[in-house]
Amino acid sequence: MLKNYVTVMALEYLDNYGKSIAIMQAFSSFSLGGSISVNGYSWQKDVPPIAASVISFTLLQENGEIIECSRSQHQELFKLVIGGYGLFGIILDVKLKVVDNEALQFKFKHISADKYLSYYKKYVSDFSRYCFQK
Numbered sequence: 001m002l003k004n005y006v007t008v009m010a011l012e013y014l015d016n017y018g019k020s021i022a023i024m025q026a027f028s029s030f031s032l033g034g035s036i037s038v039n040g041y042s043w044q045k046d047v048p049p050i051a052a053s054v055i056s057f058t059l060l061q062e063n064g065e066i067i068e069c070s071r072s073q074h075q076e077l078f079k080l081v082i083g084g085y086g087l088f089g090i091i092l093d094v095k096l097k098v099v100d101n102e103a104l105q106f107k108f109k110h111i112s113a114d115k116y117l118s119y120y121k122k123y124v125s126d127f128s129r130y131c132f133q134k
Contacts, residue, residue, distance in 0.1 A: 020101035022053040033091040039083035045124065051082045055095040062089060 010032065014020055024030065026043040034040075036057065041049045056070035059081060069078040081088045111119050 014098055015101055018101050019098040022097045022099045023047060023050045032094050032096070036082055036091055036094060037084060037086050049083075053097040054082060055097060057081070057094040058092040059089040060092055066092065 011020065021032075023040075023042045024035070025040055030040065035050050036054060039049045039051050041047070056068060056073070057078075058066060059069050059074075059077065060066050067074055067077070069075075069081060071078060077088060081091065109119075
């Protein structure tokens with residue numbers, strides 16, 4: 001439960017500045033360490049997994065050593081930990097790219113199967129019109 005609590009605090013903190021985590025699941029009770037450990041993905045079309053937004057993290061290794069990992073520091077561990085399911089250590093903190101926090105509105109549209117492809121091409125294939133992040 002602590003991980004969820006810490007993540008919620010991060011979202012609330014960022015919201016005070018009009019920002020949010022760039023890549024996250026559709027629900028906001030996830031843990032950042034868990035999301036990075038599985039290389040979680042977003043619900044948005046054409047958005048890469050969370051690895052794309054990780055700048056660096058602090059890792060507690062099994063031998064007790066604490067190290068900073070990034071694309072330039074401890075590069076091999078950086079790649080192994082993201083999507084590594086916790087096998088290489090515990091993520092203590094993380095530096096992520098953030099984006100402007102924009103309110104999105106959910107809309108439901110019932111369409112018949114024969115009209116799906118044309119609807120998809122018109123409204124979904126150019127997703128950039130409907131989402132702040134691509």
